Amino acid sequence: MPSRPKQPSRSKPAVKARSTATPSAAKAKRRPTINDIARMSGVSKKTVSRIINDSPVVNEETRAKVKRIIAETGYVPDPQARGLAFRKSFLIAMIYDNPSPEYIVSMQKGILSAIEGTSFQLVVRPCDRTKPTFLSDMRSFVERQRLFGVLLPPSVSEDEGLVKVLRELNCDYVRIASVSLDKPEVMLVTNDHIGGYEAGQHLAEQGHKIIAHVSGLKSFRSVHERRRGFARALAENGIDLPEKLVLEGAYTFESGLACGEKLLAMKPRPTAVFAGNDEMAAGIYRAARNHGLEIPRDLSVVGYDDNPTSLRLWPPLTTIRIPTENNARMAATMLIKKAPVPHDDTLPSLVVRESTAKPAKS
Amino acid sequence: MPSRPKQPSRSKPAVKARSTATPSAAKAKRRPTINDIARMSGVSKKTVSRIINDSPVVNEETRAKVKRIIAETGYVPDPQARGLAFRKSFLIAMIYDNPSPEYIVSMQKGILSAIEGTSFQLVVRPCDRTKPTFLSDMRSFVERQRLFGVLLPPSVSEDEGLVKVLRELNCDYVRIASVSLDKPEVMLVTNDHIGGYEAGQHLAEQGHKIIAHVSGLKSFRSVHERRRGFARALAENGIDLPEKLVLEGAYTFESGLACGEKLLAMKPRPTAVFAGNDEMAAGIYRAARNHGLEIPRDLSVVGYDDNPTSLRLWPPLTTIRIPTENNARMAATMLIKKAPVPHDDTLPSLVVRESTAKPAKS
DNA sequence: GCCGTCTTAGAAACCGGTGTCAAGTTGAGG
DNA sequence: CCTCAACTTGACACCGGTTTCTAAGACGGC
Numbered sequence: 001m002p003s004r005p006k007q008p009s010r011s012k013p014a015v016k017a018r019s020t021a022t023p024s025a026a027k028a029k030r031r032p033t034i035n036d037i038a039r040m041s042g043v044s045k046k047t048v049s050r051i052i053n054d055s056p057v058v059n060e061e062t063r064a065k066v067k068r069i070i071a072e073t074g075y076v077p078d079p080q081a082r083g084l085a086f087r088k089s090f091l092i093a094m095i096y097d098n099p100s101p102e103y104i105v106s107m108q109k110g111i112l113s114a115i116e117g118t119s120f121q122l123v124v125r126p127c128d129r130t131k132p133t134f135l136s137d138m139r140s141f142v143e144r145q146r147l148f149g150v151l152l153p154p155s156v157s158e159d160e161g162l163v164k165v166l167r168e169l170n171c172d173y174v175r176i177a178s179v180s181l182d183k184p185e186v187m188l189v190t191n192d193h194i195g196g197y198e199a200g201q202h203l204a205e206q207g208h209k210i211i212a213h214v215s216g217l218k219s220f221r222s223v224h225e226r227r228r229g230f231a232r233a234l235a236e237n238g239i240d241l242p243e244k245l246v247l248e249g250a251y252t253f254e255s256g257l258a259c260g261e262k263l264l265a266m267k268p269r270p271t272a273v274f275a276g277n278d279e280m281a282a283g284i285y286r287a288a289r290n291h292g293l294e295i296p297r298d299l300s301v302v303g304y305d306d307n308p309t310s311l312r313l314w315p316p317l318t319t320i321r322i323p324t325e326n327n328a329r330m331a332a333t334m335l336i337k338k339a340p341v342p343h344d345d346t347l348p349s350l351v352v353r354e355s356t357a358k359p360a361k362s
Numbered sequence: 363m364p365s366r367p368k369q370p371s372r373s374k375p376a377v378k379a380r381s382t383a384t385p386s387a388a389k390a391k392r393r394p395t396i397n398d399i400a401r402m403s404g405v406s407k408k409t410v411s412r413i414i415n416d417s418p419v420v421n422e423e424t425r426a427k428v429k430r431i432i433a434e435t436g437y438v439p440d441p442q443a444r445g446l447a448f449r450k451s452f453l454i455a456m457i458y459d460n461p462s463p464e465y466i467v468s469m470q471k472g473i474l475s476a477i478e479g480t481s482f483q484l485v486v487r488p489c490d491r492t493k494p495t496f497l498s499d500m501r502s503f504v505e506r507q508r509l510f511g512v513l514l515p516p517s518v519s520e521d522e523g524l525v526k527v528l529r530e531l532n533c534d535y536v537r538i539a540s541v542s543l544d545k546p547e548v549m550l551v552t553n554d555h556i557g558g559y560e561a562g563q564h565l566a567e568q569g570h571k572i573i574a575h576v577s578g579l580k581s582f583r584s585v586h587e588r589r590r591g592f593a594r595a596l597a598e599n600g601i602d603l604p605e606k607l608v609l610e611g612a613y614t615f616e617s618g619l620a621c622g623e624k625l626l627a628m629k630p631r632p633t634a635v636f637a638g639n640d641e642m643a644a645g646i647y648r649a650a651r652n653h654g655l656e657i658p659r660d661l662s663v664v665g666y667d668d669n670p671t672s673l674r675l676w677p678p679l680t681t682i683r684i685p686t687e688n689n690a691r692m693a694a695t696m697l698i699k700k701a702p703v704p705h706d707d708t709l710p711s712l713v714v715r716e717s718t719a720k721p722a723k724s
Numbered sequence: 725g726c727c728g729t730c731t732t733a734g735a736a737a738c739c740g741g742t743g744t745c746a747a748g749t750t751g752a753g754g
Numbered sequence: 755c756c757t758c759a760a761c762t763t764g765a766c767a768c769c770g771g772t773t774t775c776t777a778a779g780a781c782g783g784c
Contacts, residue, residue: 034740034741043763043764044763045740045742045764046742046743046764046766047762047764050762057761057763058762059761059762076506077740077741078506078739080451081446081741081769082740082742084442084446084740084742084770084771085768086742089442102463105463106463109488121453122486123484123485124470124474124484124485126471143393144438146442253670282674286674286676289676308463308615309671312648312675395769395771396770397771406734408734408735408772409732409734410771411772411773421732424733442769443769443770443772444770444771444772446739446770446771446772447770447772448772
């Protein structure tokens with residue numbers, strides 16, 4: 001046989017008596033490896049590898065033949081072996097410090113829907129940015145797992161130290177944040193100032209004049225953006241937003257309650273409040289109840305997020321909807337494709353329900 | 363040094379101009395491998411491997427020396443390479459179909475705290491048991507990822523088909539369910555009948571006589587257990603639980619609302635309701651409001667779960683607390699240790715708040 | 725002193741893929 | 755007919771670990 005393509009010398013290891021002796025071994029239907037596919041197709045494993053990786057340098061005929069065999073056997077390459085050779089795993093991590101379960105689960109859903117059908121898997125990794133070992137923890141996590149990439153929702157997305165580590169480790173990432181902080185192909189911008197603007201515009205249209213804002217912690221970018229958009233809308237309607245009507249909460253129910261109590265004790269009392277998120281809006285509801293005030297008759301409230309809880313409240317909360325799941329899907333797609341993805345549906349939008357109305361004539 | 367171990371010939375790949383375009387690549391301080399440790403310690407890689415895996419057949423002196431070097435270099439074995447050789451990854455999957463974000467996040471937290479400091483990672487995998495391809499999807503997922511193990515919260519934990527697949531694939535698992543369905547070392551039992559009993563006992567003690575129950579879908583084991591415990595408590599107090607006072611909901615707000623509406627239209631009207639979960643309790647709150655009834659004056663309500671939302675409701679909800687995070691931690695620990703873990707704090711317990719009171723004299 | 729056993733250690737193959745590089749074919753151009 | 759480039763393909767080393775098998779010493783018993 002002069003020029004027959006050499007078969008990958010199948011060095012038959014002389015029937016290892018033990019392992020094949022068990023009659024039950026028959027059922028152990030070991031799943032096919034790249035070597036099996038190569039042998040069955042009469043090509044080398046390298047060629048099979050090329051086909052798996054969509055290399056362009058393969059003859060169409062060969063490609064078709066091997067692809068057929070792959071389909072017939074149901075062969076799927078082993079992610080660990082591939083990862084080892086690539087020096088890159090097929091794991092995508094979501095690193096987060098956001099405490100809201102609804103937000104986390106929406107994010108995960110979006111990411112999962114983006115990686116469905118690919119070889120990627122999602123690993124979750126909560127963190128605490130205030131821990132002294134935060135950066136070194138993250139470094140060893142990313143390095144050891146040889147992560148394919150990382151998704152960063154707020155507020156970790158604002159952590160330049162973390163991003164620097166990721167760059168050093170040559171780990172891809174996509175940041176989800178209220179404003180652009182990085183190259184467009186690694187940023188998914190949520191435009192929180194637009195959400196704030198919509199909230200302000202809505203309350204102004206209702207005719208409110210004394211309008212308050214309970215913000216989140218001012219160290220977050222999104223908090224600043226929401227307030228900025230909100231103030232702009234009020235200004236356009238000739239309404240002032242004095243400093244004393246802006247209270248800093250912490251995105252929690254309790255902080256919303258506390259800020260609500262303060263606002264409702266003021267003279268004159270604000271007739272409307274824009275809460276930085278729904279959780280704090282729920283706190284403000286509680287404060288209103290404590291003061292014997294009725295929503296929306298005595299106080300209009302606008303939230304932000306459109307949590308499921310905003311529908312549980314009574315009356316149902318007017319709020320700014322964030323398409324979190326969709327945003328996460330887009331971000332994950334960007335990460336995988338390594339390119340910006342066209343999207344026109346990531347903007348926050350006003351959802352009018354029953355917690356806002358014209359102010360009562362005083 | 364006669365028998366010096368062969369060095370892994372470090373084939374310097376001649377500075378690939380393109381991919382190393384980033385100047386930062388220069389400092390790419392490659393992390394140490396098992397070969398480096400072996401060379402530095404003057405032993406073979408197999409010996410290092412033995413030490414990593416706590417094999418007993420290593421001389422104490424050698425072990426100490428190598429361990430020192432490992433500590434000095436900060437060496438950590440590569441999970442992918444290890445997984446490839448072991449034919450088992452270091453991934454633990456949480457497969458779930460529970461729709462509650464609070465529950466999912468609590469579970470994840472518990473699992474993450476159990477695997478912290480180990481080489482395991484958590485991958486999340488929601489599923490839909492009603493999909494025709496459910497079992498084959500799960501099979502290929504588990505097989506391809508060569509999962510170390512799987513955690514099954516309700517209701518997937520009740521799916522015997524899935525469990526059979528896991529056994530076939532030789533994949534370890536731990537099931538979290540209301541009653542024991544399997545060997546003790548793979549079961550974490552939540553004893554929902556006790557929670558139901560506590561709810562019933564509490565309402566009976568308040569003096570209620572006409573008590574209703576809004577259950578979840580009866581196909582779930584937990585639903586049956588909660589009802590069984592509840593009915594037993596009532597029976598012990600000489601209270602009947604007629605069939606028509608047990609309505610089947612679906613663990614959703616909407617189904618709670620619908621069942622609440624039905625109950626409150628009855629004559630005589632029940633003075634207390636035990637909801638199968640907090641979400642449905644919230645729906646019952648809404649129904650009470652629609653009927654102009656006040657909680658707890660006109661209607662006492664007990665929930666189940668102790669969601670964060672149960673504190674957002676007004677009045678705060680009396681409910682049965684499930685230590686979800688702790689349960690998940692226990693289950694994950696069992697999975698890793700491959701043995702039952704002693705636990706005495708996985709029982710549901712009554713949390714009395716303000717949604718229950720003595721019935722009004724009619 | 726010889727031999728079997730126990731302890732400790734290493735060489736080589738292997739897990740299932742990919743990168744490198746060289747070689748065989750083919751067709752166009754001289 | 756020869757040369758050269760383009761196109762395909764495969765051998766081989768390698769990714770970073772583990773398993774198998776073999777062997778060198780140490781030790782005790784005969």
